[in-house]
Amino acid sequence: MPTESREVRLASRPQGEPSLDNFSFATVQIRDPNPGEVLVRNVCLSVDPYMRGRMNDAKSYVPPFQIGQPLEGGAVGRVIASQDEKFPTGTYVFSMYGWREAFVAPTSHLQIVDAAVAPVSAYLGLLGVTGLTAWVGINLIARLKVGETIFVSGGAGAVGNAACQLAKIHSCKVIGSAGSEEKVSFLRDQLKLDYAFNYRDGDPLEHLKRGAPDGIHVYFDNTGGPQLEAALSSLRNYGRIAMCGGIAGYNTPAPGPRNLPIVIGKRLRVEGFIVSDHFREIPAFLEEAVPALKSGKLINRETVVEGLDAAPAAFIDLLHSGARNIGKMIVKLSS
Ligand SMILES: NC(=O)c1ccc[n+]([C@@H]2O[C@H](COP(=O)([O-])OP(=O)(O)OC[C@H]3O[C@@H](n4cnc5c(N)ncnc54)[C@H](OP(=O)(O)O)[C@@H]3O)[C@@H](O)[C@H]2O)c1
Structure with missing residues (x-):
């Protein structure tokens, strides 16, 4: 002992x-x-x-x-x-x-x-607070619907990869970004995303135009910064943003999106959330996540x-x- x-x-x-x-x-x-x-x-x-x-x-x-x-x-x-x-x-x-x-x-x-x-x-x-964060963001904040197009920044990270996988289970078109080629390969080859890009390689908005020519319905924001700005431009009318994190500004503040007024014209819903407000959802989350993990639909x-x-x-x-x-x-x- x-x-x-x-x-x-x-x-x-x-x-x-x-x-x-x-x-x-x-x-x-x-x-x-x-x-x-x-x-x-x-x-x-x-x-x-x-x-x-x-x-x-x-x-x-x-x-x-x-x-x-x-x-x-x-x-x-x-x-x-x-x-x-x-x-x-x-x-x-x-x-x-x-x-x-x-x-x-x-x-x-x-x-x-x-x-x-x-x-x-x-x-x-995946079965902890991280997975719950992704589940809450997708289901309760973004209210993602079957067949919609979603962009997840920080897509290869802990919350991000869980969000991408849950969105795939919803039969959505999923676009993910990450900061290295190895991570982009993970998103494309292992998580089978519809489009994955390195946000440090080229303009994120150009990538979004390629991945979602008709625009995205939902943005799951893990980063803030330039990717938030690109997502605002890509979002369709009545689109939603689940604001989960702003890691681009954690060490030093990141510039705010220059195009924020787009929220008005496009009638966007932008909602931040803190996972600890949703701990009562843990049983519902595990009811979905545990069988999905056991069957291989989710990977940890x-x-x-x-x-x-x-x-x-x-x-x-x-x-x-x-x-x-x-x-x-x-x-x-x-x-
Ligand atoms: N709202 C909530 O309740 C809640 C709960 C948990 C987590 N979060 C938030 O969710 C986000 C992801 O958390 P996590 O635990 O899953 O961490 P994570 O994504 O596994 O790790 C952080 C990742 O952030 C990326 N990153 C670092 N600096 C960046 C920058 N300047 N611009 C863009 N990306 C950058 C890096 O990936 P790249 O290689 O892609 O750059 C890194 O791997 C964080 O913002 C976190 O604060 C929120």
């Missing part, structure tokens, strides 16, 4: 792009669990763009990380010692306890995940880096155009 745990802490707040200096490592003592608690050893950690916002000392929909405190975030771990019979030793659990090797927590803070359904890392990706793609020490660099990379990850960026810990 572990008596110590290493953890990653916020050492300082970045200005612009984060660097390794903004993170520090510490070792803490782990106590025995009390009644109603368990000791969990993490097996995989989630690396998420929204963590960049939490590094700023700014009011937002989630509180900022505190300097000297461990970075909270999604993690899946295994119960090593239990004081709750509903969470026996060996149970896999999802938590928001973040970038640390082990921790003690009340079981009310944990959700059991079923390791028989999929590799447990999938509960950070992830990029794995090994060891807690690798987490800060993986995070810094994620915020780069052309980042290395295809699918969900996961940190695997030795268990």
Whole structure:
């Protein structure tokens, strides 16, 4: 049973792009669990763009990380010692306890995940908050209809590739963008998108004209920036934008779309959303996602880096155009 745990802490707040200096490592003592608690050893950690916002000392929909405190975030771990019979030793659990090797927590803070359904890392990706984000954006925000044309920016990323796959299941025409040729091949050859392009190679609007000569019905926005501007020009009358993320502006603000008034003339509906407002939808989401994953209609793609020490660099990379990850960026810990 572990008596110590290493953890990653916020050492300082970045200005612009984060660097390794903004993170520090510490070792803490782990106590025995009390009644109603368990000791969990993490097996995989989630690396998420929204963590960049939490590094700023700014009011937002989630509180900022505190300097000297461990970075909270999604993690899946295994119960090593239990004081709750509903969470026996060996149970896999999802938590928001973040970038640390082990921790003690009340079981009310944990959700059991079923390791028989999929590799447990999938509960950070396709079967987790990531997949739910894509599902909410497609079904509840964009209200995508069968046969429509949708453009997904960040299409090879964690949320983006899930959104592309869900849209294909809706028998839609799907256009995806990504920041490298390898990712474009993934979208075209593995996800079977109707059109995929490298947004760093040529004008995104020209690509959209090629992929959707009659315009798009829906834009699933993961990036903001120039791709949002291109999507606004491509959208058809009464089109919808599900605004999921604006990663092009997370390190340094990205310019706003110069053509924003198009929203008026085209009567567009532009709606932002935060996935945590929709957690009540988890059963409906899993009812669709689990059978689709089991039958191969959905694939769970992830990029794995090994060891807690690798987490800060993986995070810094994620915020780069052309980042290395295809699918969900996961940190695997030795268990
Ligand atoms: N609304 C919500 O509740 C919610 C929940 C989860 C995530 N999100 C948002 O969804 C988006 C995707 O998140 P994720 O977890 O799936 O991450 P991800 O897409 O797996 O990883 C981030 C990707 O962003 C791309 N990127 C980085 N800098 C960029 C830039 N300047 N311009 C365009 N693309 C850039 C990189 O791919 P390329 O190679 O394609 O550049 C990178 O792989 C993020 O904006 C995130 O904040 C929102």
